[in-house]
Amino acid sequence: GAVVSQHPSRVICKSGTSVKIECRSLDFQATTMFWYRQFPKQSLMLMATSNEGSKATYEQGVEKDKFLINHASLTLSTLTVTSAHPEDSSFYICSAGDRGREKLFFGSGTQLSVL
Amino acid sequence: QKEVEQNSGPLSVPEGAIASLNCTYSDRGSQSFFWYRQYSGKSPELIMSIYSNGDKEDGRFTAQLNKASQYVSLLIRDSQPSDSATYLCAGGGAQKLVFGQGTRLTINP
Numbered sequence: 443g444a445v446v447s448q449h450p451s452r453v454i455c456k457s458g459t460s461v462k463i464e465c466r467s468l469d470f471q472a473t474t475m476f477w478y479r480q481f482p483k484q485s486l487m488l489m490a491t492s493n494e495g496s497k498a499t500y501e502q503g504v505e506k507d508k509f510l511i512n513h514a515s516l517t518l519s520t521l522t523v524t525s526a527h528p529e530d531s532s533f534y535i536c537s538a539g540d541r542g543r544e545k546l547f548f549g550s551g552t553q554l555s556v557l
Numbered sequence: 558q559k560e561v562e563q564n565s566g567p568l569s570v571p572e573g574a575i576a577s578l579n580c581t582y583s584d585r586g587s588q589s590f591f592w593y594r595q596y597s598g599k600s601p602e603l604i605m606s607i608y609s610n611g612d613k614e615d616g617r618f619t620a621q622l623n624k625a626s627q628y629v630s631l632l633i634r635d636s637q638p639s640d641s642a643t644y645l646c647a648g649g650g651a652q653k654l655v656f657g658q659g660t661r662l663t664i665n666p
Contacts, residue, residue, distance in 0.1 A: 448600075476653070484658065485645060485656045485657060485658040485659050486645070487656075488653070488654075488655075491653065533598075535600050535601075545591075545606060546591075546603075546654060547603075548600040548602075549600060550599070550600050551598075551600040
């Protein structure tokens with residue numbers, strides 16, 4: 443099956459620093475990737491849709507200047523949490539779908555803890 | 558606002574019994590529905606997908622879709638302790654999915 447790799451799996455950082463999370467599709471090309479955030483005991487909330495070669499589409503209430511998304515190639519999307527604060531502490535998950543397939547494949551997630 | 562609703566549980570089922578998980582959705586335009594299993598601290602794992610009305614069986618899992626009632630369910634037969642997890646229902650189309658809040662399932666030995 444299709445594999446999506448996400449790195450790092452866990453980050454602990456100081457308030458005010460920026461954190462970059464990478465999401466790679468390993469055996470297929472993904473023109474679209476999705477970034478989700480999940481707080482404890484809550485569901486996945488879609489943050490943005492990452493489109494290869496163009497600007498990301500952000501969901502309502504998500505600050506595009508704070509959560510920078512870059513999708514420079516068909517296999518890599520990055521999410522940068524800029525000037526992170528404790529309230530940004532969450533589980534961030536990316537997903538990607540193989541072209542023409544409805545199914546989404548998820549990365550392993552990144553647990554971000556901002557001190 | 559497109560919504561997917563699930564009972565958050567927890568749902569406790571004895572080992573060997575049938576676990577029944579339910580989900581409703583508001584967007585009649587949704588074409589695809591999925592059940593994901595998520596263990597604590599891990600990312601979701603696809604269990605079942607269903608696109609048309611009726612039942613779809615895969616091993617111990619059966620997904621049921623009723624578009625008229627906007628209802629999706631997942632049955633787990635012969636429940637095992639390893640089935641204990643949070644089950645997420647998702648609906649949508651073109652890969653953009655809306656997730657329910659998840660149902661926490663515990664299988665008691």
